[in-house]
Amino acid sequence: MAHVELRELRRSFGAVTALQGINLSLETGEFVSLLGPSGCGKTTALRLVAGFDRPDSGSIVVDGKDITGVSPNQRDMGMVFQAYSLFPNMTAEQNVEYGLKIRKQPKDGRRTRVRELLELVGLADAGKRYPYQLSGGMQQRVALARALAIEPSVLLLDEPLSALDAKVRVQLREEIRRIQLELGITTIYVTHDQEEALSISDRVAVMYGGKIEQVGAPAEMYGSPATPFVAEFIGTMNRLIATVGGDGTIDYGGLPLRVDAARGLPRGERVLCLVRPETVDIVLANGVTLESGVSGEVISSTFLGSTTRVRVMDEKGERMLTADLSTVEAAALTVGAKVVASFPPDSPRLLSLADEPAFPVLDPDGQ
């Protein structure tokens, strides 16, 4: 039996439907992220689970018990908010102690537990400080300690790292995961940062427009996106709009490219061909002709640290491919160099464009 189940949760605010009936179940100790852009309903869903809002229909079941009607202070869940949730009139220690005090736990027990938790989050000696004396990252650690103090059965996190600096974010997310694994607590994590979600979750649920587009393990989401939106949202992608050609090829603007996934598909069908940049290879033209590749020249080369993103466009400006190469490899490929870009036939995924004429176009290098 699943530990936490969200069944057909529906919520509208006036004319806006925030949740169109979502379903999700979590096993005990599982870490599931709700990932999506602003307005997709992820925070709404989390707040329903926490009890700060009531669904229009549907239910929330924990351990087999329907808790949809239970008030938030009876739900035995710990929540970490995005920011500003620490009580300003209390020190870090007092903040962490609060839940225990409410539950009337004896003083000594409380003190010990508070110390344990502050050590767990790495703030053993900052206990006597007030929130305004703590950095953003430290505040969120205290918030986490506070939520865990009451030993909740479910941990809820609402974009806890969004308000922090990039470096702190990476550090903290790993610590959150470490602590979660150590305690084995069922966790729902809301974020819009796909890298964050993929790196620390057991499963990721991508949401858009109030619906869950796909749920799966990070590798699955990355390698086998089920819908164009998911493909767009997770990772960077080459998006080639093409039509199915004959015998395992696609027609990309007149140029035939070998794609295994095209085998068996009706000829002429419009498809979206998704190719991960790390599978794309670029070589200097130098008279090389490939069976399946795009000839053109390098139009941009962006240094990203250990990798470099190289973009190739053909002379007519109609076809483009982006590759993520190691910086060493990319050194020879200067802007303007004549090159050929290609990918192995088994790497692309094809999604039918037949009934999805318009899908959200996201900046491939942005996000």
Place this chain on the structure above:
Amino acid sequence: MRRPRISLSAVVWLLVGAAYFMIPLLATFLFSVRDAQTGKCCSLGAYGVILHDPEFWTTIRLSFRLALETIVISLLLFVPTIYWVHLRLPRLRPVIGFMALIPFVVPPIILVVGLLGFFKDTLHAPFWYLGNPNYFLVTAYVILAFPYVFFSLDAGFRAIDVHTLTEASQSLGASWRTTLLRVILPNIKVAALSGAFLTLAIVMGEFTIATLSAFHTFPTYIQYINETQAYPAAAVSLMSFGITWAAMLSLLLIGRRRRVGAAVTIAEVGH
């Protein structure tokens, strides 16, 4: 379809508040339309008495004029000063802010004792000064208005980048006067107007100093009517309330158009 709904306790308190504030106004209105003969509803006779009273017009015109003079002098005095402080003497800002708190410790009742004592007894000021409301009262009212005008203007100046605007203007060749008139003033228009409307409300309602220095302004007229005729007193009180209301509404409207940060609207005037 449920959205966060107003809680019951909130409704209760809001209704209590609304009732407490509406009832005296309503009562005053009902009083004001009582017929002088029958003592019951309904007649506009009380309003007629007031509107036909030449004293009403004299005093309300005087008060209005005093208000305008106070506003002009206040702005002439405070705008350049606050501008200058923001631009050149930022360390003085807390000093002036502190001085804006002095009227809290020296309220009108004490100020009038001081003004009379200082100008009449110590300086032996001439009668043309002491006896003329346009001099004696206006100078006092500028002090009364000072905290409110200061907080309004200060907020307005803080919202704009005084340094950059001034330097840009000067680099383009403008003189101080031009900079002040054409660059700075238009940008603090809302704050200045806020201060002006607050001052208007203050002066139109100021009773203490006016009565104790023996002048006849609109509020002293209202008190005179209070002591002599009941129903017209209700009428003129309501009118006074209407004037304050109009001033505050104007404040709200200009504030909304430019969304300047809150000007503190505390007032203790005419109390």
Place this chain on the structure above:
Amino acid sequence: MPGRRRRRSLAWLGVLPFFAYTTLFLILPSAQVMIGAFKGEAGGYTFGNIVDIVQTPNIRHAYRQSIEISLVTALAGGLLGLLIAYAAIREGTPRWIRSAFTTFSGVAANFGGIPLAFAFIATLGTVGIVTQFLTNVFGIDIYANGFSLFTKTGVELAYLYFQIPLMFLVIAPAVDGLRTEWREASANLGSSSFQYWWHIGLPVLFPSLLGAVILLFGNAFAAYATAYGLTASGLNLVPILIGADLRGNVYANPHEGQALAFGMFAVLAGMMLLYVPLQRRASRWAR
């Protein structure tokens, strides 16, 4: 660096008109009162005036009444103003209600003095609308039962009319600063509404609350026109006494009026000394 010094002194010229004006019309007149309070009748300086007024039972009574009225209206106004502000600002209340109450408070806080006094006479005076309503509809004659608008209680009721809106305006930013996250986090950790207020809400609001109550106290203490409008010189309050002195009911010693004013100033200055550090504390938690 003579040039720099000249520039600096020129800068001070810019604020000269302001300081000249405030000195002439605020500082010196105030000093006149404060110093005059300590001047003897025959010249020279003395504590005699202060001693005299402290020993006069009538004046002691005036101070006591003034302080009582100010305390009552500050606390009652503070509590009611807070409740109404919270009701108007909290989540769930439509925005227009908050705007309406803010606007109205701005007007009501200014609607003091003579017109307010009369409005209360029209409401709760001997032939006031509410008085008559209670008699005609419920058979209760409040005046027969000992109530009178022209007493301390009546003045307190009237003062509340501008104290509550003042409290609303002053405390609104602080109430606004109560983040919903705190309330939600508190509920999430298992607390009831009461526990939230007791442990978090009220403590966080406390400096602002205290500061606001002090402001209200000073406001009521210094009020003249409303009390005058209700009772002429009938009620024994410090501002009324000062006013009576100016109107010609002279005291044996002209400096006694100034001594009275000084006493009032001392009370208000004391309040100010408490208020300023509280404001600083309140802003620290607003971060």
